[in-house]
């Protein structure tokens with residue numbers, strides 16, 4: 001069987017034009033669906049990026065040492081912790097180091113520290129983790145050591161961050177599935193109009209011995225075109241919107257957050273692929289669905 | 298060869314349209330199916346085309362068992378059987394030529410062959426030169442000839458016609474019958490359901506009479522035999 005792609009496309013365009021109101025409705029619904037999908041996707045990607053950099057920053061555990069600890073004991077702790085599974089490296093921070101660090105981070109207010117008679121800061125051991133995932137097992141190891149006064153870890157913050165990301169991802173997926181179902185339904189209705197108007201033709205085709213796929217193919221082309229139009233428009237709109245948001249984020253006001261915002265080019269590469277696949281999928285599904293009844297002759 | 302073995306068709310609404318029909322039709326025969334309205338003639342034809350699923354019994358066509366055939370195979374059954382209807386069923390926005398070519402395109406026939414064969418079939422049904430007409434520019438008899446041409450273009454061994462002259466006046470009906478006779482003489486089996494007494498009586502072909510879903514009569518050279 002020969003399928004003539006150019007002829008099929010021409011016919012498809014003609015039919016879409018004939019039912020242009022429904023075509024516009026279909027394209028709009030796909031566009032709306034994909035826009036929302038795009039927004040959720042952009043959110044998720046950015047939150048993921050932020051969570052990732054947070055993980056990179058918080059992937060250490062600081063164990064404050066007791067005042068009376070000896071150099072030998074410190075060496076023993078370092079050796080022991082270096083061997084623990086999931087530990088990247090272990091560093092020692094003396095009381096003096098801690099003070100220097102604090103002065104650096106206090107910057108203009110550092111003069112307040114000048115008045116101190118003795119250094120009140122404890123010395124500590126900083127354990128860098130290979131991944132935040134090892135935090136709890138390493139914590140157990142550290143707590144089992146003697147000579148440790150107090151442990152500071154970022155586990156709680158990171159876990160909260162991760163659970164927020166997860167919640168957004170789940171909610172997003174549900175919303176997206178509902179929207180995809182809605183636009184598939186709208187495309188299904190549009191294609192049903194052409195199918196209805198060509199019911200006679202389909203019937204005759206069946207009597208002359210056309211296979212279902214021969215009959216389905218042009219309608220499939222129509223539905224897929226609708227989906228792809230929707231995807232194209234949605235991609236453009238998302239591009240403009242995201243560029244605008246990206247601009248705003250780079251004004252001074254948000255400069256702290258903007259370091260984590262994913263570049264438009266990076267986002268658009270993913271979005272373009274996602275939109276084409278989902279748009280074409282919605283269109284194809286809608287049109288095959290709309291033909292089901294008519295092919296059982 | 299076509300064989301019905303004890304075929305029963307009960308529609309969902311409880312009507313039994315075929316109530317145990319057994320009949321054999323040999324290759325090359327010309328068979329009229331007659332009987333009162335509602336006797337089951339159209340159902341007989343639909344069962345043969347697998348347009349309806351029979352309730353019980355078997356239908357064989359050559360080496361195919363139609364009753365057991367998978368839905369996906371039905372298109373290939375239909376390619377072996379040309380069909381003509383009372384209402385012609387032509388596509389109004391396609392010319393005569395395109396309507397016939399359409400049936401070949403479906404099978405993926407190369408355009409070279411289509412251009413050669415359509416004029417030949419138009420000559421066979423007596424429509425030479427009318428290829429560029431649209432259906433609404435033709436008389437009923439001419440439209441029915443287009444529909445016969447379309448059903449025959451892929452050379453099916455069997456032609457089924459459900460009241461092909463039902464919408465035509467007597468003279469035009471005879472023109473159609475001449476075309477069908479020509480096709481039958483070339484070796485095509487023809488099964489025709491009809492209410493046309495004159496045609497049945499004059500053609501002197503095999504007549505199968507259905508009544509209440511049963512075969513009431515099957516005569517080698519039969520007559521119409523009803524008063525309607």
Ligand SMILES: Nc1ncnc2c1ncn2[C@@H]1O[C@H](COP(=O)(O)OP(=O)(O)OP(=O)(O)O)[C@@H](O)[C@H]1O
Pocket residue numbers: 308309310312313314332333334335336337338339340341
């Ligand atoms: N799709 C259907 N659903 C339910 N009942 C049907 C259906 N098609 C036909 N019937 C019934 O089956 C019986 C036989 O119908 P059929 O069309 O085979 O008769 P027919 O002999 O072709 O009649 P006619 O000469 O009027 O065309 C009738 O009682 C009819 O009402």
Ligand SMILES: [Mg+2]
Pocket residue numbers: 338339340459
């Ligand atoms: Mg009938």
